[in-house]
Amino acid sequence: MIPLDPLPNLIDQVYARILEAISDRTLRPGQRIRQNELADKLGVSRQPVSHALHLLHRQGLVAESGRRGFEVTQLDPARIRQLYEVRGAIDALAARLAAERAAYDAAGRARL
Known part of the structure; x- marks a missing residue:
């Protein structure tokens, strides 16, 4: 390939x-x-x-x-705020899951 x-x-x-x-x-x-x-x-x-x-x-x-x-389109400040709230929650979840998985994976910690 x-x-x-x-x-x-x-x-x-x-x-x-x-x-x-x-x-x-x-x-x-x-x-x-x-x-x-x-x-x-x-x-x-x-x-x-x-x-x-x-x-x-x-x-x-x-x-x-x-x-x-x-x-x-006109940007709606309320919609933008909602999108950032969702993004913040998703980013926090992703960080927490990555930290939990790295705790059990020595090779993963080394790559980080």
């Missing part, structure tokens, strides 16, 4: 760039996202842009606007 390339794939790279643009408000809430323009700016075809937008749609960061494509 040929090893996989460790670099992120094109969809992941496009996703990260769009997410960054939403985060730094280069793409503002309510702004329409034109896939062709975005693909041209990023130097990629429309396909990775389309896939990345669908991933962002599942996360609620962009919304479909009918035949017009996608637009950036």
Whole structure:
């Protein structure tokens, strides 16, 4: 088998760039996202842009606007707070489980 390339794939790279643009408000809430323009700016075809937008749609960061494509959604502070609460609980559980497992695994402790 040929090893996989460790670099992120094109969809992941496009996703990260769009997410960054939403985060730094280069793409503002309510702004329409034109896939062709975005693909041209990023130097990629429309396909990775389309896939990345669908991933962002599942996360609620962009919304479909009918035949017009996608637009950036308004971020709801209450929803963000809830997401961080869930993330905090999951991270705490993961840390606790890792510590418990490392306590019984000498090789695991050495790797840590």
